[in-house]
Amino acid sequence: MAPTDRLTTVTRDGLTFDVRDTGPADGPAVVLLHGFPQDGTAYDDVAPRLAAAGRRVLVPDQRGYSPGARPTRLRAYVLRELVDDVVALLDAAGVERAHVVGHDWGGTVAWAVASRRAPRVSALTVLSTPHPAAMRDALWRGQARRSAYIAGFQLPRRPERRLLADDGARLRRLLSGSGLDAGHVDRYVRRMSAPAVDDAWPALTAALAWYRALRVRDRFGAGRVRVPTTYVHGVDDPFFAPAAVGATARYVVGPYRVVPLAAGHWLPETRADDVVEAVLATPSAGP
Template sequence: MHHTFIDTNGIRLHVVQDGPADGPLVILLHGFPEFWYGWYRQISELAKAGYWVWAPDQRGYNLSDKPQNLASYSIDTLAADIIGLIDAARRQKAVVVGHDWGAAVAWWTAVVYPERLERLVVLNVPHPVVMKRFASRNLEQMLRSWYIGFFQLPKLPERLLARNNYRLLVKTLLGSSRPGTFTRADLEQYKTAWSQPGALMAMINWYRALWRSPESRQKSIRVKVPTLLIWGAQDHFLMQEMATFSIDLCDNGRLLLLQKATHWVQHEEANRVLEGIKGEVTI
């Protein structure tokens, strides 16, 4: 794997690259509270299959730039970051893959820039419009998303998450995943990323910008590019019903439901996710 820094959309992102530079471009977008390392089970295998893999630390995470103002974390800005990466690769299109917040960015990139995506693969996060609808109107999802409201508070979330060597974040990862999903070595990698100066505040600012810097109005919220939504049915945070509503917003969408997987599906079902990214998945 090659570590580099890419200038895009007015900031600099740390990007891990692997595979042949003349292969199909795949961009892997992590979510909260991960960083590029969340894809380590897929990066090398995709490279072996001939793909040129780019796995960035998204803005605010790990070694990438961490703007301080909330507007810098709007979904429109985050999507523009990805277009900047495709431009930096000197490509017209890419396969864009996202998990958690990375999935939200991938969805919105497909809505706003459909001509720049070859395919879309999203893991365990619904279309942003579906998420906003459920998070504001569905009581069960509102209860599951309680932390979004908590993250709107100033300074307190950062202090609590950093306490006792990031105990709360570690507990969240271990408590919401299948036993053995995250090893002690994995957790040390995450702690190093979380301890980067300004990282915790920037990571939480994604949630703060969710309501204060909403997405731009689009003529259509439909997804026109071929889409695969992979969903772990044991997700503690997000209701499975949102997956079906999201596929309904796709012109060419398929849903792969993995009954035994949790929210951390790319870790627990690494091979199935790999097949999905390569376009070889069977449903």
Template sequence: MTRQSVSTTTGASPEPPLSAEIDAEATERTVNGVRLHVVAAGDETGPLVVLLHGFPEFWYGWRAQLEPLVAAGYRVLVPDQRGYDRSEKPDGVSAYRTHALSRDVVGLLASEGRERAHVVGHDWGGMVAWDLSRRFPERIDRLAVVNAPHPTAYLRALFASPEQLRRSWYAAWFQVPRLPEVVCRLGDYRVLERALRGTAPPGTFSDEDLARYRRAWDRDGAITGMLNWYRAAARYPPIRPPDRVDAPTLVVWGEEDTALLPSLAVDSATFCADARLEFLPGVSHWVPHEAPARLSELLLEHLSEP
């Protein structure tokens, strides 16, 4: 395992320092046969929290939650998930099957010498968190999911709701070989910029944020790796683990999500033995960016419960 300061610029593609200094380290961990770039912060003996980002982000999407969690005594790991930013980008769609993504998290826990952790996921990171909680329930202490539906709730909505099917059009388009990569790169990643800025209130994503995202998207193989998450979900439907989630679960939902209906949050909570559902009125899909203080408050309340 190699370590470096998050704010240090090293190598051929330097990372600019964070606007607010965070006491964290960037590490490399080889887990489940894949090399992951992981930001680690906090007391190594503290309770472990793993934060999982979604599309089209990378670890930086959780930066606002690092300081509050570390101040509360938690050990925090934030990986670039496989296919993203500085992490390895395996060839082939099958490398991005959901069960492989969940096993990456299991391996990440092992890299810390831990068997269990609190797991928090947003967007695709939330889908991995749901799968992990069902496939490896013994690895989860508490679960928190932000604007990501329980997989069974989502499948039911696709069949039952024409509106949800309409909102999910982009996932079908991503199945086309090669063309989505070309379109995503046009105009300095204009489509991906619009996926962020065009679905959130003005000012949610700064110019500095977008510069960081473009740098992540521009890494060799990154766009294909990111899109392969969608392709694998369609081409390799997993053997479904049990729907029930036993871990105490917090579901946080920005009501102005343009891709996912609010009813998915309610339906998702029904699969949990112990669920708390928090709607954020006027907040878009990008809750960690748009309502960082409220999200951190909710996470700290949830994770501290006995």
């Protein structure tokens, strides 16, 4: 790819992912991964600051969120596929190694990319989400209760009906009640309300497929992380138990730093300055 080219889409296995590619084309690359029910705009206050600091910033709308990447098989949403989407993005950008940043479900993907595709990762910053193994460790120490909504999301069809009824009233309450501002709530609810196009799933069904795919047998998971890692979490996050936050250290072998914030869950949208500071302060691994 020529140095002046900027990505707007990436194609993998017939799927087309929307991408925002900003900052110096030859700067150290940072990949920003969103969660549910966000899209790449979750980082609208983060990406310009990183670009101004000399980073090349790659922000995809992930599988199920890009209109051109909504396959209709649950197996297409297992973690291995989500990780390989990130690798495909790096390949398309001509980037050998990147600092990977993830929030919410994007944090789960980031943990897995850093552990399973470590040669492609120079550093890791995870926002909110404990290491998946730490969450399992903490299930009976508060995490099961905080993750109870996941079982509801895995039911067929009913979550879509309930979340989007009355102009998405229930989804709006879920997001605003967990601390997200009205502007982002409106945007995400509108995005999740998009109907099916051609043979693809509707937007919310595709996004919920990440949860439903947890029941698909797949031995691919996040392992121990050896690259420099910063874990940023809100001490008032309603979705993650303190026990899971604390247990995350067991799964990072490389340099590790924890940054607790007096905040809730939605760190890219509500604590952009702290996110940027954490990313810039995380050292990169050597060649």
